Amino acid sequence: MDTKELRILFVVDAIKGRNGVGAYFQDLVSHLKDHVAQVELVQPCMEEPHPCQGASMPIPGDPTQRLFFPKVRELSALVWEMKPHVIVIPGPGIFSMIGYWIARKWGIPVCVTFQTDYNRLVELYWGRRLARLAGGLLNWVNRTLFQGSETAATICESMIAQARAAGARNPQLVGTPLAREFVNTPVTRLHDSVRRVCYVGRLAAEKNIESFLALAESRPDLQFEVAGDGPLRSKVEQACKGSANLTFHGWCSRQQVVEILDRCQVLVLPSSVEAFGTVALEAMARERLVITTPACGINEWPALAAGLWIMEP
Template sequence: MPEPTASGGRTDPTAPTPARHELRIAVVSDAELERNGVGAYYADLAAHLGEHVAELAIISPGGDNAYGSLSMPMPGDSTQTLWMPNVMAVRRRLRALKPHAVILPTPGPWGLLGARLGSGVGAALIVGFHTHFEQLTHLYWNPRLGLIPRTYMRWVSRYLFKRGRMVLANSHAMAEVARGLGAPQVDLMGTPIPRAFVDTPPPPLPEHIEKVLFAGRLAPEKNVEAVVEAAAAHPHIAFTIAGDGPLRASLEARAAELPNLSLVGWVPRAELPALIDRHHLLILPSHVESLGTIALEALARGRNVLVSTHCGITEWPMLDRALFRIGDGETVAQALGRALDVDATLRHRKATLGAEGAREMNAWAIEGWLKVLEDHVGPPAAG
């Protein structure tokens, strides 16, 4: 198996550069499609880019498991599965596709395999940097135990960054982390939104906020306990928590004590627009959140959105103007109280700005990816 070069793959310099509509793209990812933020991102991206390029294939676990082999529960979260890639199946797919570019969104075994095999078929390597895994280790392990996963994540990130022709990050903060890990070329990537969120007009907001939603992984970094505390502080508001994760059992126990709080489990992506539409405000109080895709999707549906300052979505001006923020030293319950007191006219104006900003982000993301692919891919190797 050839070693990837620092330039992100071997190319035939005598072959012409492919036009946009001729591009063949592969995404090799450890994330199951639509099971988490990264999986959802590339499912959405594929749906949009597929209209502009010759072919885009996602090679990842899940689905009919055409590319997976061994599996085991995810360490620290038995609600997710860790799959090892089937090397021969992935190699056959890449050789058949002959991609001009291979996108690598994750620093796991699938990402590493994609880097090696992508180089072997002459593809340019584009690295997507979505999650600051080193930062997450501080929430899951003590400093000593966390040293091993932090060292691994740092090594793999540097390995991929060195070999990628471009590293794309979803916020300025993540871009700085990538540069600190040695990425030679870094740029920002926007976040695409599924057509189901943007093609149909959202229902209007009512005069008063009566229903609040949290949707995401039920894990320490999401600060979901703060949503439960907000439900206790605002008994006249109906709260819904949607998702699955290691904290589910403890949250279910808390919800049993609060008549205004419902846990509905994991919700398929196709049902998310309707779930968001049934609520008036979405809360995302995360301790660590490189962007916050669910917040972007709620904006697209014309909902009010309350986020922590740790969410990367606040770095995008066209989106930040529509957000309510949890202030420094302020609890989620207190911040929600402020949002409840805001004049309905201003809340409706923020909802309109949010929907406009989400559509602007979507268009910018699609065109941005196409430009990166055009600018950085080379023709596939001869033969």
């Protein structure tokens, strides 16, 4: 089939613009609009709720995030009217599972994306014993989704092996899109010396934000900026109170992130778990220096790794 005839529906649980997965699909859909007949994104949004977005509840342990429930009737009506050739879901999640159920009910092919190392995350948050139980449940859900889908897509080589082990058929490696703001905004020249260093992303355990705060404390000669939100927000705010060289911006729009990157010379991505690390690619698009940990999936792309500084142990 000619791609110009394709109709694609994305059903995503991640809140629009609030984390890497949410931003990934938001950017991907914006680029696909020029290349396919129709593309729709069903995704919760804090500012402009989607018509298929229903009630929500706070996520335990993270007051900055909410768990949204889909309106099944509205989503079913959208699928019936659109008649997509494929439904794309990241799993597992409530939106994803409902999208998967509708697709299976009506015989629509499903593509599952695999962008999160769930086993590593549950170990960080829940400890070894609970992680074993939660990880087993997540693996069972993933296996169910993979076995009922036509294909799976992931964003780094190491996760292809994980997808195969979880039962994915024909897993494919796909790139990461960039929002137009990072490409179309004229680039500000990089300063000759390092004066400002930034971190942009979720303030959560897997991001290892503590190491960035420690770096700021050890280098009073430099200015440090943090942009993002998450369960560790209070820790960042507390660090700012006792530091003259640390600034916290909270959650930022895409354009604000561009301005922060342009103002700084170095972006540090200190994550202990990071399937890709889109913000590193965004910083490279702004021609900034980028330091990553070995855990970041972007390091597995040779053409991109050549432009990164990967931390030693």
